[in-house]
Amino acid sequence: MAQRTSPAAEEPNRRAELVRAAGRLFREQGYDATTIRDIAAAVGMRSGSPFYHFKSKQDLLKTVVLEGMHAALAAIEAVLAQRLPPRETFHALIRAHLDTILVSGGDFAPVLLHEWRSLSPESRAEIVASKDRYEKIWQKTLTDLKRANLIADDSSLARLLIIGSINWTAQWYRPDGKLSIDKLAKRTANFFLLS
Amino acid sequence: MAQRTSPAAEEPNRRAELVRAAGRLFREQGYDATTIRDIAAAVGMRSGSPFYHFKSKQDLLKTVVLEGMHAALAAIEAVLAQRLPPRETFHALIRAHLDTILVSGGDFAPVLLHEWRSLSPESRAEIVASKDRYEKIWQKTLTDLKRANLIADDSSLARLLIIGSINWTAQWYRPDGKLSIDKLAKRTANFFLLS
DNA sequence: GCCAGTCAACCAAGCAATTGCTTGGTGAAT
DNA sequence: ATTCACCAAGCAATTGCTTGGTTGACTGGC
Numbered sequence: 001m002a003q004r005t006s007p008a009a010e011e012p013n014r015r016a017e018l019v020r021a022a023g024r025l026f027r028e029q030g031y032d033a034t035t036i037r038d039i040a041a042a043v044g045m046r047s048g049s050p051f052y053h054f055k056s057k058q059d060l061l062k063t064v065v066l067e068g069m070h071a072a073l074a075a076i077e078a079v080l081a082q083r084l085p086p087r088e089t090f091h092a093l094i095r096a097h098l099d100t101i102l103v104s105g106g107d108f109a110p111v112l113l114h115e116w117r118s119l120s121p122e123s124r125a126e127i128v129a130s131k132d133r134y135e136k137i138w139q140k141t142l143t144d145l146k147r148a149n150l151i152a153d154d155s156s157l158a159r160l161l162i163i164g165s166i167n168w169t170a171q172w173y174r175p176d177g178k179l180s181i182d183k184l185a186k187r188t189a190n191f192f193l194l195s
Numbered sequence: 196m197a198q199r200t201s202p203a204a205e206e207p208n209r210r211a212e213l214v215r216a217a218g219r220l221f222r223e224q225g226y227d228a229t230t231i232r233d234i235a236a237a238v239g240m241r242s243g244s245p246f247y248h249f250k251s252k253q254d255l256l257k258t259v260v261l262e263g264m265h266a267a268l269a270a271i272e273a274v275l276a277q278r279l280p281p282r283e284t285f286h287a288l289i290r291a292h293l294d295t296i297l298v299s300g301g302d303f304a305p306v307l308l309h310e311w312r313s314l315s316p317e318s319r320a321e322i323v324a325s326k327d328r329y330e331k332i333w334q335k336t337l338t339d340l341k342r343a344n345l346i347a348d349d350s351s352l353a354r355l356l357i358i359g360s361i362n363w364t365a366q367w368y369r370p371d372g373k374l375s376i377d378k379l380a381k382r383t384a385n386f387f388l389l390s
Numbered sequence: 391g392c393c394a395g396t397c398a399a400c401c402a403a404g405c406a407a408t409t410g411c412t413t414g415g416t417g418a419a420t
Numbered sequence: 421a422t423t424c425a426c427c428a429a430g431c432a433a434t435t436g437c438t439t440g441g442t443t444g445a446c447t448g449g450c
Contacts, residue, residue: 208399243401
């Protein structure tokens with residue numbers, strides 16, 4: 001947990017560079033296919049140096065995924081804080097989720113997606129907590145939508161199908177294509193809403 | 196009885212056992228995390244023997260994915276051949292897709308999903324052909340549904356969102372849970388259809 | 391019925407490369 | 421002089437894959 005007592009929480013240092021480089025490489029090549037040497041070289045270090053900042057490769061993966069998950073959670077909680085009407089909340093949630101998944105720098109989501117099994121059980125437990133909160137926010141929004149007759153089904157299956165379709169965009173969306181994330185969010189929201 | 200004309204296409208031999216075992220292990224542990232020794236042991240061989248049947252580990256992965264992809268394509272083409280009305284075709288397509296993805300023995304889909312990047316470019320090209328045909332079938336069904344006013348949107352985005360949500364079931368569906376694949380297919384179809 | 395020959399299918403053993411990670415040191419800043 | 425952040429070198433284990441043999445089933449010729 002909180003292991004750093006003196007230097008607060010986040011330093012703008014090489015440690016952060018390692019996390020960013022690792023995130024990118026994990027996404028591009030996968031966890032197993034990425035070597036410590038790759039990550040070290042990406043920030044101009046030698047092969048053994050990352051172990052000064054992280055006690056193992058697993059630890060690096062865990063940091064990448066956890067920091068990303070926290071950022072994602074913060075994003076949709078910021079949406080909730082705006083207290084928009086259901087329809088707009090739905091759209092904003094989709095927009096936030098797409099941003100988290102698709103925008104450059106957000107490498108964590110694909111990594112979390114693909115390398116879930118590479119995580120230790122303890123790391124997974126930490127993530128599940130955030131995931132539960134994430135899902136609760138969505139579920140509540142769906143319930144509000146149903147109450148406003150803007151959606152036909154607010155079951156947890158509906159939530160899984162909706163979030164699933166959005167998560168899947170990571171598989172086919174190309175940032176250099178014609179479809180902007182803005183438009184994608186709008187069209188996706190309309191697709192799921194009635195009328 | 197044994198009327199194998201040539202040893203060309205499909206023998207019930209050890210080779211098939213290797214493909215099945217590899218598929219299962221690739222899904223459970225990932226491609227990189229699965230060793231040739233794992234696969235060999237799973238069928239009672241020694242570490243070097245699989246290389247009699249496959250020239251490399253990559254070749255094994257390619258076989259797993261390609262055979263699975265062809266089976267999946269065959270499944271939905273069988274649905275098309277039934278010439279059901281749009282609504283029933285839609286339901287049957289979802290059912291077939293879920294079967295391909297979720298049913299035991301169908302390990303290829305999660306593997307294809309996760310280990311796409313581990314494939315050589317040539318292997319990918321072979322798969323893309325099947326994928327294109329797969330998508331065309333879906334797209335045509337969506338167009339028919341729209342014509343019958345059973346769906347609001349038949350754009351390719353709609354197709355991506357629908358297929359995406361179904362593909363994502365592989366991430367959360369548990370065969371030992373309360374929800375049968377039959378029910379899941381039915382409820383999913385109803386979720387996307389109007390009224 | 392017998393036996394050399396063939397071939398498919400495997401094993402036993404190991405090689406070369408790669409891997410995560412460790413250890414002892416080093417220059418700069420404090 | 422101590423600490424921080426890193427390097428240089430390498431170790432032990434694992435990996436995909438190769439090579440040369442071995443076994444059993446099946447031939448064909450006599």
